[in-house]
Amino acid sequence: MKELLSGNAAIARGAYEYGITLAAGYPGTPSTEILETLSRYEGIYSEWAPNEKVALEVGIGAAMAGARALVTMKHVGVNVAADPLFTVAYTGVNGGLVLVSADDPGMHSSQNEQDNRYYARFAKIALLEPSDSQEAKDMVGLALTISEQYDIPVMLRTTTRVAHSQSMVELGEPVAREIKPYQRDVKKNLMVPAFGRLRRVSLAQRMARLAEYSENTPVNFIVPGSDKIGVITSGISYQLVREVLPEAAVLKLGMTNPLPVGLIKKFAAQVQTLYVVEELEPYLEEQIRMLGIKVTGKEIFPDTGEFDQGLLRRCLAKAGVLPAPAGQEEMLAGLPQAPPRPPVLCAGCPHRGVFYTLRRLKLTVTGDIGCYTLGGLPPLEGIDSCVCMGASIGMAHGIDKAIPELRGRTVAVIGDSTFLHSGITGLLNAVYNNSDSTVIILDNRTTAMTGHQDHPATGRNLMGHEAPEVDITMLCRSLGVKRVEVVDPLDISRLQEVIKAETAAPGPSVIIARRPCALLKREVRPAVTVDQDKCTGCKTCLRLSCPAISVIENKALVDAGACVGCNLCVQVCKTGAIQGGQADA
Amino acid sequence: MLKPVDVLMVGVGGQGTILASKVLAAAARAAGYDIKVSEIHGMAQRGGSVVTQVRLGEKVYSPLISQGEADVILAFEELEALRWLAYLKPGGTLIINNQQIYPVPVLAGAAQYPENIIDQIKARGINVQVLEATKQAIACGNAKAANVVLLGALAQKLPIEEATWRQALAATVPPRFLEVNNAAFTAGFTAATGSGAGC
Numbered sequence A: 001m002k003e004l005l006s007g008n009a010a011i012a013r014g015a016y017e018y019g020i021t022l023a024a025g026y027p028g029t030p031s032t033e034i035l036e037t038l039s040r041y042e043g044i045y046s047e048w049a050p051n052e053k054v055a056l057e058v059g060i061g062a063a064m065a066g067a068r069a070l071v072t073m074k075h076v077g078v079n080v081a082a083d084p085l086f087t088v089a090y091t092g093v094n095g096g097l098v099l100v101s102a103d104d105p106g107m108h109s110s111q112n113e114q115d116n117r118y119y120a121r122f123a124k125i126a127l128l129e130p131s132d133s134q135e136a137k138d139m140v141g142l143a144l145t146i147s148e149q150y151d152i153p154v155m156l157r158t159t160t161r162v163a164h165s166q167s168m169v170e171l172g173e174p175v176a177r178e179i180k181p182y183q184r185d186v187k188k189n190l191m192v193p194a195f196g197r198l199r200r201v202s203l204a205q206r207m208a209r210l211a212e213y214s215e216n217t218p219v220n221f222i223v224p225g226s227d228k229i230g231v232i233t234s235g236i237s238y239q240l241v242r243e244v245l246p247e248a249a250v251l252k253l254g255m256t257n258p259l260p261v262g263l264i265k266k267f268a269a270q271v272q273t274l275y276v277v278e279e280l281e282p283y284l285e286e287q288i289r290m291l292g293i294k295v296t297g298k299e300i301f302p303d304t305g306e307f308d309q310g311l312l313r314r315c316l317a318k319a320g321v322l323p324a325p326a327g328q329e330e331m332l333a334g335l336p337q338a339p340p341r342p343p344v345l346c347a348g349c350p351h352r353g354v355f356y357t358l359r360r361l362k363l364t365v366t367g368d369i370g371c372y373t374l375g376g377l378p379p380l381e382g383i384d385s386c387v388c389m390g391a392s393i394g395m396a397h398g399i400d401k402a403i404p405e406l407r408g409r410t411v412a413v414i415g416d417s418t419f420l421h422s423g424i425t426g427l428l429n430a431v432y433n434n435s436d437s438t439v440i441i442l443d444n445r446t447t448a449m450t451g452h453q454d455h456p457a458t459g460r461n462l463m464g465h466e467a468p469e470v471d472i473t474m475l476c477r478s479l480g481v482k483r484v485e486v487v488d489p490l491d492i493s494r495l496q497e498v499i500k501a502e503t504a505a506p507g508p509s510v511i512i513a514r515r516p517c518a519l520l521k522r523e524v525r526p527a528v529t530v531d532q533d534k535c536t537g538c539k540t541c542l543r544l545s546c547p548a549i550s551v552i553e554n555k556a557l558v559d560a561g562a563c564v565g566c567n568l569c570v571q572v573c574k575t576g577a578i579q580g581g582q583a584d585a
Numbered sequence B: 001m002l003k004p005v006d007v008l009m010v011g012v013g014g015q016g017t018i019l020a021s022k023v024l025a026a027a028a029r030a031a032g033y034d035i036k037v038s039e040i041h042g043m044a045q046r047g048g049s050v051v052t053q054v055r056l057g058e059k060v061y062s063p064l065i066s067q068g069e070a071d072v073i074l075a076f077e078e079l080e081a082l083r084w085l086a087y088l089k090p091g092g093t094l095i096i097n098n099q100q101i102y103p104v105p106v107l108a109g110a111a112q113y114p115e116n117i118i119d120q121i122k123a124r125g126i127n128v129q130v131l132e133a134t135k136q137a138i139a140c141g142n143a144k145a146a147n148v149v150l151l152g153a154l155a156q157k158l159p160i161e162e163a164t165w166r167q168a169l170a171a172t173v174p175p176r177f178l179e180v181n182n183a184a185f186t187a188g189f190t191a192a193t194g195s196g197a198g199c
Helices: A007-017 A033-038 A052-065 A075-091 A117-123 A133-150 A193-216 A236-244 A261-270 A283-289 A309-318 A351-360 A371-376 A391-402 A416-432 A472-478 A492-504 A540-544 A568-572 B017-030 B078-087 B117-122 B133-140 B143-155 B162-172 B175-193
Strands: A002-006 A022-025 A045-048 A069-074 A097-103 A126-128 A154-159 A165-170 A220-223 A226-234 A248-253 A255-257 A273-277 A364-366 A410-415 A438-443 A483-487 A509-514 A549-552 A555-558 B005-012 B034-039 B049-057 B070-075 B088-097 B127-131
Touching: A002 A007, A002 A133, A002 B017, A007 A033, A007 A069, A007 A133, A007 A154, A007 A165, A022 A033, A022 A052, A033 A045, A033 A069, A052 A069, A052 A075, A052 A097, A069 A075, A075 A097, A075 A117, A075 A193, A097 A133, A117 A126, A117 A154, A117 A255, A117 A283, A126 A133, A133 A154, A133 A165, A133 A193, A193 A261, A220 A261, A226 A236, A226 A261, A226 A283, A236 A248, A236 A273, A236 A309, A248 A261, A273 A283, A351 A371, A351 A410, A351 A438, A351 A492, A351 A509, A351 A540, A351 A568, A364 A391, A371 A410, A391 A410, A391 A416, A391 A438, A410 A416, A410 A492, A416 A438, A416 A472, A438 A472, A438 A492, A472 A483, A472 A509, A483 A492, A492 A509, A492 A568, A540 A549, A540 A568, B005 B017, B005 B078, B017 B034, B017 B049, B017 B143, B017 B162, B049 B078, B070 B078, B070 B143, B078 B088, B078 B117, B088 B117, B088 B143, B117 B127, B127 B143, B127 B175, B133 B143, B133 B175, B143 B162, B143 B175, B162 B175
Parallel strands: A022 A045, A022 A069, A069 A097, A097 A154, A126 A154, A226 A248, A226 A273, A364 A410, A410 A438, A438 A509, A483 A509, B005 B070, B070 B088, B088 B127
Antiparallel strands: A002 A165, A126 A255, A165 B034, A220 A248, A549 A555, B005 B049, B034 B049
């Protein structure tokens, strides 16, 4: 039976069909739906871990003990998991271990577009790259087989257009879920230097055997075609090449670490001109060049952003390989530019009051990863910087220590899920090193940006069971923070008072701005109204960047359908023109 | 031999583009097409611009539609039609819901919502079909069914039987909304032929 599945759903299906019994991960676009889908299959234990490092360690433990395990994350998550990753290649596995890295060329929903194929090569593990949903499912099975036969973890690397595109998948029956026996083997699994050195040699041997396998694996294959143009490609680029150059001979690489050197040489000898088509870095191109083979790649194709067939056609036309595509200038001439439609904090979002207040107090704000990063955009402009998950607290501490003038004027903002992911150690450091930092934990009781996943402070787990709820206030106190305040971020005057007091106070402080995500807990409160006589059209309310408010012909206008009655605008309106329903209890 | 068709659905987060693409995919599959569907939805619920790409054919390779390649653009909102118009192929059709949703830069007075978008597009000789999908959906019982009104209009352009569409709708939409959605589909379907006013 065939079904239309996204790449992510197909990977989850693969986990079900190929006997995986444990899966762990941390949500991150475009990887999130793998675990969400997988948690609905019988016979697989699945969990959200607080971060990717922990998720991989859970997977390593399960595989070491003999189970087939799957670990999922987005590309930047592998940075967090890199520490155990580089050593698990040494120990190897017992049951198969698959690490899904979902990369995001074009940065549809990410802070960078790193090419994680290099991680597989750097960490010396096998790498598979599916190019559609069918391959995504099949390669889960292949990855497990390789992992167990060669005693190595396997990275299954997708990109956004594989993860979030749907294509037809042939469904199969699940195999029996067998657990291999666990055997204590300290020389293999306990990486002190003396044993590590032995495993280093073993790793080189395993990689050499894998290189032989790569020559013959059915996922590395040649699509016959004209000998004038040959293309070596992998992942989604394969689909684009088949469409743009239907006549060309293609070497499609499904396994891209280690590379099939012999197959590449054989293919190169068959064609007159050889191209490498790959998104992002010249990963294949550089290795092929090192074989002494002449190829054209990044001279004509960009090394940034996402590819589509139009872009390939334009690049190939510029290089004289294809005729120039017809323009549509005439059709579009003279049409106005569409103004941008950036994503914004939702109407009623509890973070809005915090950013409005931070901006009013003209504080320096180090930010973090989540919906609230949108609070940095105009007109809220409440965040100065954002680097990676958990970085806000360390950065604020760094500013505090390095620049005395900014001390007391700097705050870190971080979401609840992000705080539990990697903010705790930052806060511990701030306490340990006697920081004067103020940290605001934007606690909306969920992981909102990726679609409301649970975390250790929500009281539920991925399998839908009740779970113990971390008390963030107590956690901060136990880390040694003496000043911990909980405030309602929709109460602006109280919020402002607390922020002023805590930034002025010496030593580390934590403000927990707590209010559930507006999409999670739809509180029914009456929409605000505007007294047209009192409104002077001053536009102060617009600074909230609320999608429900506009000012038309010098009068504020509230879209009653969009307004959720959070009453923030009531508090910022200077003339009392905006009036709330009931004040929220 | 099934002629390949590329459909781009564009709108604002929350308008139901993703559900519409699911119904189209289900109908196309039942009609024997190979299908690829691609969507970017991470920011959708935060009111951003949303685009879904549906490609149909005997064999589809790329999941993406490039600039100048879409046979049909189904626009759920006027500004989004303008934004994605470069993706329409010469001779292609734009089906547009005459609804305007102001983005925040416009609400904040930092940008202007262009005037007379539909007339300006028509003036370029582009094949445009305008629907009052939101109005018709309200008449059918639920403003949210505007996406299915648009699908009804799209159905007139594709070689897929009406019964197949109805089955796809029934398989995709929750049962309690099926009646409203069936009416919405009829409204779009008949509006597209000019034979009726729908609900």
